Amino acid sequence: AQSVTQPDIHITVSEGASLELRCNYSYGATPYLFWYVQSPGQGLQLLLKYFSGDTLVQGIKGFEAEFKRSQSSFNLRKPSVHWSDAAEYFCAVAPTGGGNKLTFGTGTQLKVEL
């Protein structure tokens, strides 16, 4: 069965510092890959997605993610974090060959210190 692992439950960074959130997946083939962000009491906002092609994906709010097939990873990065980036981040995968359910990771809570 497919699974998504976000090994860091909590991460704290200083404003202006770089950020990397880890995501590893277990899947029979390369799935579609997504990063979502959730602010407290809100729904999820899509940051970026990978379907195929260039393995470095640019998203909104200055985020990017790199798909590494050999490592089954899709880590999210941002070169300089802003205080408003504090939120919960979810990595998710979906099958490419039919079916459209998302499998979510457990999430990473990002705290930004001023």
Added chain:
Amino acid sequence: GAVVSQHPSWVICKSGTSVKIECRSLDFQATTMFWYRQFPKQSLMLMATSNEGSKATYEQGVEKDKFLINHASLTLSTLTVTSAHPEDSSFYICSASGQEKGDQPQHFGDGTRLSIL
């Protein structure tokens, strides 16, 4: 683009009442909508997949008679929590499929906080 509206955002009601939550795709047609439940500080749990014009597909362990889902049009799906009890209190989030590859990505509403007294 790809805006999903969910209403109401917060509802408080007495035990035994039924509550209806609406999910609308505002600027695209969504053949598939999804309903999730999220407990505090946890990830999203898929409850059911809703396809326009057909019966919803429920995940294992989700009571279909308790959580009634209707997807009457390409822009509206509703979740009705029937005879709600305090244990049904939770954050409910809907999503609608985009029109790209594999019916992805999903675009999410802002969620509904349901509190049953």
